[in-house]
Amino acid sequence: MSKIKYLLIGPPLSSQKLGERRLNKIRALAAFSPDALSSIAYANQEIYLGLVIAGSAGLSLSLPIGLAITGLLVLVALSYFQTIHGYPSGGGSYIVARENLGTLPGLVAAAALLIDYVLTAAVSLTAGVAAIASAFPVLWPHRVILSLLLLGIIALANLRGLRETGTLMAIPVYLFLFTYLPMLAYGVVRTLIEGPGSLVATAPPAAQPLTAFMVLHAFSAGCTALTGIEAISNGVPAFQPPQTKNAGRTLLVMALLMGLLFVGSIGLTQLLAVVAGPQETILSALARRALGNGPAYLVIQITTMLILAVAANTSFAGLPRLTAILGTDGFLPRQLTNLGDRLVFANGISLLTIATGALIVLFNGDTHALIPLFAVGVFLAFTLSQCGMVVHWQRGRGGGWRLKAIFNGLGALATGMTLIVVGVSKFAEGAWITILLIPTLVVVFLRIRAHYREVAQQLSLRGLPPALKPSPRPRLVVPISGIHRGIMDAIAYAQSISDDVTAVYVELEPGAGQHIRERWEQWLPDVRLVILPSPYRSIIGPLLDFLDQTDQQHNDGQLATVVLPEFVPAKWWHGLLHNQTAWLIKAALLYRRRRLGYQRAIIDVPYHLRR
């Protein structure tokens, strides 16, 4: 076990090694942008799928919708630019909402963020696999398995303590930028020379007439292009000084790149009148159209897959950090705050892996099915964070606070309206799950904190007399299955800690007790032996009844302690060959404790078998 763990996860790291390297802008862009940049992969796909049912009339609207989303992007980017300056120590939505709006809005933001992190991982992984399966159609039916495989690799890397700030992570990001942007430029140049394509000629016939709802729907789905834009504002302390200035500039560059990639790819798709086949993403169809089927196309698809994998990885950096903060605040189990021996929040990583894997399996590895769950959480967190910033400026009343508040207010308004559009238009397709899940999570958070407070009160030493009242010598009950060396050892141990020892034999076969008593008198004449009849051949029932009765008889305010002689077999499979009576008795005491709310002390006395 521990060898396997060592091999997979690596040797433990000392607490001294904690502490972060500071990032320059080039590295910081690579560290914080993968989610934001790669979201064009699924956002474009969603806009395409939302419009293609209305044929060429629908598809011709993709560029206007793309431009509207880019407008939203500008507003949100400016809002977060302000957040960076307002919260130089890192302003995640949970912190901003909790500090400025109160606990409840903070928890709503936290719930939305948790859901977002899981969905970012699931959506990025499935979209990455779709990119590579577009290039190799033989992989298309195996997308679920491939997504889970990729998930497993990323989870392991994170359990080992992968830093999202590493050079390895930067390669896919810059590879993506330096292949995608030239491809878009090349496509535009070619179109200028060859003339644009005609959607009327290539688009499939309209299955439904174009409706306003359909346009809203495509807009909602396309808004997922904005996911990840908040990442830099959470990570300001990781920048080299001057931190806020560097972070702000990096945010603006990232937003510019996002807009360029998004509008560029949508525009080129429309110009070239690209349409995708049934087992292909629209971005793959675009790349194939622009570059042909050669190695250049393959490089694009592999790069897309890699940046999406890195984007999924950002969840593995973000969620465990958030659950650790929530755990410290008492809203989630404290185990989530444990730094593992590789200095990572291993429990949070495991939690994220399980949730993401479940989503991939439940939604059959289909990005399109996951998207409706996604956008609600993202825009809820955006809106709460922007509202929080408005209150923040208002409270601080620093220089030009009114203008700053207006900017963030505009952002809140835009993202809030988008939230309503997304919630309504995607409700039936899956947004209801997120809408239901967020208040559920908030209730769970609150109940967990209530429990911790209750326990702290019960454990408090306040009011306890300073001198400990000594406990009475315990009454010991030793259930025996016969008379052998293991029992002798257990009785000797019991006698060494108390002078009130009773052995109990449950007689399964009538008459067996007599034989036991005779041998007992011979070997242990000075220890009390009680023989309990058991007409229904149960060991547990008569034993528990006996314990309860003697407790009542003594009425000394204590429960008898059970001493269990336990075999320690030399090989694990030998355990299967013995009546697991000790185990059964423990299980019965545990079960009873759930029913009656009390538990007696239990002493395990091992007896070692040599072979």
Added chain:
Amino acid sequence: MSKIKYLLIGPPLSSQKLGERRLNKIRALAAFSPDALSSIAYANQEIYLGLVIAGSAGLSLSLPIGLAITGLLVLVALSYFQTIHGYPSGGGSYIVARENLGTLPGLVAAAALLIDYVLTAAVSLTAGVAAIASAFPVLWPHRVILSLLLLGIIALANLRGLRETGTLMAIPVYLFLFTYLPMLAYGVVRTLIEGPGSLVATAPPAAQPLTAFMVLHAFSAGCTALTGIEAISNGVPAFQPPQTKNAGRTLLVMALLMGLLFVGSIGLTQLLAVVAGPQETILSALARRALGNGPAYLVIQITTMLILAVAANTSFAGLPRLTAILGTDGFLPRQLTNLGDRLVFANGISLLTIATGALIVLFNGDTHALIPLFAVGVFLAFTLSQCGMVVHWQRGRGGGWRLKAIFNGLGALATGMTLIVVGVSKFAEGAWITILLIPTLVVVFLRIRAHYREVAQQLSLRGLPPALKPSPRPRLVVPISGIHRGIMDAIAYAQSISDDVTAVYVELEPGAGQHIRERWEQWLPDVRLVILPSPYRSIIGPLLDFLDQTDQQHNDGQLATVVLPEFVPAKWWHGLLHNQTAWLIKAALLYRRRRLGYQRAIIDVPYHLRR
């Protein structure tokens, strides 16, 4: 839990209710024959499937093959008739082989029988479901689920303590006889009036030419018609006196009925030139041909399903009894000898259910795929039992022992030759699994007995001095996570049983220990507190090292006892909210015990949380 158990399984029964009713011949036939009579359902099917690939030329051989198998049936029936007289107390193959041939052949027979019981259940269930799915083709794709459902019902009924001697079990058997035999008679009369059909006209074209191997193959598969014939010889004590005479006569009647049903149905199938469709059994095709598609046909199919279910039930009576005998002899875990509170061997029933369910799932609910595994075990047990009888007569040298030995010898020869034919012709199709499994089981039996003997020797009190040397007062180590009421209780308990108490605090964050020590001095100044540093943030490692070190320092021949203060939460889910440190420490001690071969005593001291 216990309420659900009560509802499904019923209230416990007192040991006094054990004891069997004696059966008259009518009831005994119903009790012991279902497996034997119903085996025509799959034997016919196998002969048909084996021959139909050679078209009409193949199918025309089904009657001669059927007659050869009937000849074998006569020999085996006479052999078992003798066994009844030689072993009036019940002569299962295991007992006969073990007593006369030695332990090893006995264990081989036991292994073969165990496999047979499981396969009887699996084959009967899947064949029963195939019978009903032939009538209702919509059920055909759901045969696995239906077989498992039927298995579940039978398992539950047996856990409740269903007696195979009950009236309920007799109904399907006589219903089967009183519908099948008239149908065969009616078919024969109709053929005499209308004239026979022509196989050349109805049979599908030959896919392969007829070969001698194919004939041997069909013969081997058809030999499964003999399964269950040994049942009466195992159950002689259940008959009314004169037991051997009644049992012998019942065996002869049963063999006669088996032969009649087998030859009758095969002969009529050939006379009417019946051929089955792809989703139908040959017996269903025969009934449909003889009786049309009306209610009479449906009655036949339902009756077939019912008798096959009852046949599967005979495994539930037989296997738990055999595993209990093997458990008593020390060849299987002793838990298999426990009579549950409903007076049944519940562990054996559960084992059979799991194994049968696994077979049904693995072989996709397909009787035909299971048959090759089946016949080897059956004929191996037959042969060993007959050989044992030869030795039995030879040793006893009673009146006419030579003739009796010759009869059983002939039986052994015939079944032995069949065993070889079956083993060779079905080897590649699955017989190899059984051939591999039997020696594996024998090795497992022997290793289990060796272990029990070893343990008995280690536990023996022989050589122990009559006066118990008192154990020294134990050294107690109490790991603490902080200072609160739960810890106070645990320390008080520890002080009540020993004056050597050490509290241990593992310091996960540098500096935390200082704070603990200050509060400790205030509340428990007279208890020793040790603070252990933990640079890798592990609680377990430093604690285990400390325990080992102090054991070495004291060198008093004892291991320190670990006292674990344990939370007892009021609601089960609260358990998830606390660091399961007590549980982790126990797991670590258990793991270490496997590695190092020793275990210390552990004391669980509960602390109850009220809400």
